[in-house]
Amino acid sequence: MFKDHRAPAPDPILGVMQAFAEDARDGKIDLGVGVYRTADGRTPVMRAVKAAERTLLDTQETKGYVALSGDPAFHAAMRGLVLGGVIPSDRVAALATPGGTGAVRQAFELVRRVRPDATVWTPSPTWPNHLAILDGVGMRRRSYRHYDASSGGLDREGMQADLEGVAAGDLVLLHGCCHNPTGADLALEDWRDIALLLAERGAVPMVDLAYLGFSDGLEQDAVGLRLIAAALPEMLVAISGSKNFGLYRERVGLVLALCDGPKAAAAVRGTLAWLNRQSYAFPPDHGARVVTTILTDPALRTQWEEELTEMRERIDSMRRGLADALREASGSDRFGHLAGHRGMFSLLPATPEQVETLRREHALYMIGDGRINVAGLTPETLAPAARAIAAVLR
Structure with missing residues (x-):
């Protein structure tokens, strides 16, 4: 063999x-x-992580399975951190994953299952694993200009021109903040322009949020994402807890799927759980529970x-x-x-x-x-x- x-x-x-x-x-x-x-x-x-782990050590009474989608308390805590209440919770399906990479993979797998003919538009350049995962799952992809090497900043005109080619049902990948690898981020007016374009075309945004809090602060870094979430009926968010919680080896990730109503969210919730079952069954829980403990304890x-x-x-x-x-x-x-x-x-x-x-x-x-x-x-x-x-x- x-x-x-x-x-x-x-x-x-x-x-x-x-x-x-x-x-x-x-x-x-x-x-x-x-x-x-x-x-x-x-x-x-992080000191807060150590304190949360001490709390878990003293209070946790089982290492039994949680749910295929992960702990609902983790979903709620991260949903509040990222979306800040701009979307009703019954419109959001969530899935815990092994790290942000797992979140990206499962989000792409979801799109492949429900819209196999979709083209995924990726910024150029982007994190190389975005492209590797898309190729691995066999999804069609195209790039749009993001970085202007001559100025070292955002190629705003090139980005707008390329995204004019987006079609209904396509997926447009965006970096939530701290663009990897360039560090050149979208300004608020760019988020507005993209929201208008995607609404007009009937396309869906997917935001890779690996560095929340590393740009200008937790609230400021989520402004563009929340603007798009409030403006469009559907959206995907892939979240990592590796950087802002320092939980690299604990593999803390989450997919949020914003849907056009509770009925659609329930269906997507079931499909996401099925995807976990097909790949690794139950997601890791320790890091997710550390994050939940921190986000729900005011002092921590x-x-x-x-x-x-x-x-x-x-x-x-x-x-x-x-x-x-x-x-x-x-x-x-x-x-x-x-x-x-x-x-x-x-x-x-x-x-x-x-x-x-x-x-x-x-x-x-x-x-x-x-x-x-x-x-x-x-x-x-x-x-x-x-x-x-x-x-x-x-």
Whole structure:
């Protein structure tokens, strides 16, 4: 069976992780892997998470199965966090999943089942796994322009022009905030324009919300998503708890399917539970219960929001510091747009050859397309990272 089997090409991010781990040089800098890090290089367990886990340890009396769709209390807590009450709960179907990746997969699987002829429109560029999952499930996809490399910002005109090709029943993928890999986000007027266009065309938005709270704050980061939710009859949201709760290895994810009425929501709820049954049956619960405990305990929620603010402010500080250091190292403002990006990522105008030169000659690691994780920087590494980037990206 396996004699002539050839494995798929390894994930480039995992390749960067391995190469960095094997590099014995002092002063190496990892801007590749997309996880939050403190100034001393740790991905910490949040204090609110530890407190919630202590509560669960003391009070939880069973590890029995919950439901195929996950814990209803988790659904309700996350629904409130993301939607803020703009949609009646009986119009929303929810599904707990193994991480945000599982949420993306199950959302695509839902669309494939109910509308197999749909085209999925993805921003260019986007998180590579969006495209890999779509190809894996055999869905038709097209891209629309999102990033303008010449300005380092949103390609607003290109995006609008490309989305004119959207047809009724198509799915349009949007990044809720902190666009991965570019850091160039939609402004509120862009969300309004997209809502009008999708309403006119009869298409459905799907928002990948992996970084809620990492851009401008929990409420501010959800404004565009809520605007679209209030304006359209249907919508999908794929949510991750990896970043804003620091629960990477606990695999906390959720799909929210906004439907045009309670009857449709009940049908979608049943289909989502069926999809879980067909893939991994019951979703993981520990991380989801940690999140529920935090969101429903006022003291823990306050502590979590304070920690999330600290994380966001550290990222913002490193982002501004990098822009300043690059201005000094390059003697120009050609990297000034980095200061205006949001979240952990930005996209440098680097070729794969330049990325390899940065690794080989400067021990500076990033993804091959030039994506950098700003959270991987520290006050001590800002200057050497900027000097290396300015030297190679002349």
